Amino acid sequence: MRTLALCLILVMGTSEALDCQFVDGSLKQVDAGLGLVFGVNDAGAVFMRFGNKWVPMEGNLKHVTVGPAGLWGVSEDFHIFKMVAGKWERVEGLLKQIDAGGDQLIGGVNNESAGFCLNQQGAALALGGGAHVPWVSIADDLVYYSCGPQSCWGVTSKNAVLVRKEVTPNKCQGLGWEPVPDSPMVLVEVGSDGIVFGINGTGEVFRRAGITESNPSGSQWTHQYVCGNMRHATYDLGVLWLITMDQKIVSCIL
Ligand SMILES: *[C@@H]1O[C@H](CO)[C@@H](O)[C@H](O)[C@H]1NC(C)=O
Numbered sequence: 001m002r003t004l005a006l007c008l009i010l011v012m013g014t015s016e017a018l019d020c021q022f023v024d025g026s027l028k029q030v031d032a033g034l035g036l037v038f039g040v041n042d043a044g045a046v047f048m049r050f051g052n053k054w055v056p057m058e059g060n061l062k063h064v065t066v067g068p069a070g071l072w073g074v075s076e077d078f079h080i081f082k083m084v085a086g087k088w089e090r091v092e093g094l095l096k097q098i099d100a101g102g103d104q105l106i107g108g109v110n111n112e113s114a115g116f117c118l119n120q121q122g123a124a125l126a127l128g129g130g131a132h133v134p135w136v137s138i139a140d141d142l143v144y145y146s147c148g149p150q151s152c153w154g155v156t157s158k159n160a161v162l163v164r165k166e167v168t169p170n171k172c173q174g175l176g177w178e179p180v181p182d183s184p185m186v187l188v189e190v191g192s193d194g195i196v197f198g199i200n201g202t203g204e205v206f207r208r209a210g211i212t213e214s215n216p217s218g219s220q221w222t223h224q225y226v227c228g229n230m231r232h233a234t235y236d237l238g239v240l241w242l243i244t245m246d247q248k249i250v251s252c253i254l
Pocket residue numbers: 077078094111112
């Protein structure tokens with residue numbers, strides 16, 4: 001592993017420097033949850049992190065996600081899959097991006113920027129076989145959606161950030177949107193403990209400060225100084241995983 005220590009020289013006053021290292025391999029997207037880390041590469045191959053290796057798995061996916069509702073993914077043609085008894089089962093619906101980070105619920109967006117969520121029961125009973133899946137419509141301008149234990153964060157096509165508060169396992173749509181002003185991001189990811197990271201249009205990484213139960217949208221973005229521009233981020237159990245624009249993998253200890 002190469003460290004990114006050289007970059008620390010350039011840290012500015014307003015940035016926090018992270019302790020980051022390159023990890024072997026090349027991925028396009030990565031998702032961490034429940035102590036597990038999954039990723040997909042440019043060709044759609046799916047990998048699970050085990051020890052110091054990326055172990056190849058069945059399937060061909062564009063986006064993979066792991067969390068309390070299980071292991072889910074979407075394919076290039078927007079089909080939705082859930083891992084059931086060691087096999088990817090096709091679940092009703094079409095999504096472009098999917099997130100299993102919420103409290104046993106699923107969230108996601110489709111290729112026409114519409115947002116959806118699936119309550120705990122619907123997520124648990126989605127076993128494939130053509131069964132109906134009760135997706136709940138939540139928004140009509142959402143290009144990225146990520147859920148944590150209490151709230152979900154979304155990004156619109158204009159890079160505006162929104163928080164959906166008081167999301168619960170039986171009311172995945174929560175209480176409606178609260179805008180997060182003046183913070184254009186292209187991606188926002190909520191960790192399993194509610195820590196929120198964002199990536200802006202030039203690939204800079206930010207962490208949302210001041211999130212509390214009474215103020216789920218927090219107070220400000222703190223720039224996280226990491227070497228290079230990032231296309232993806234995911235956080236779980238003290239480790240922030242990043243994917244660079246050229247698909248290199250970086251892990252940072254918080
Ligand atoms: C979104 O996907 C559906 C199903 O594949 C397709 O019919 C539709 O044309 C797509 N829309 C856009 C904007 O690409």
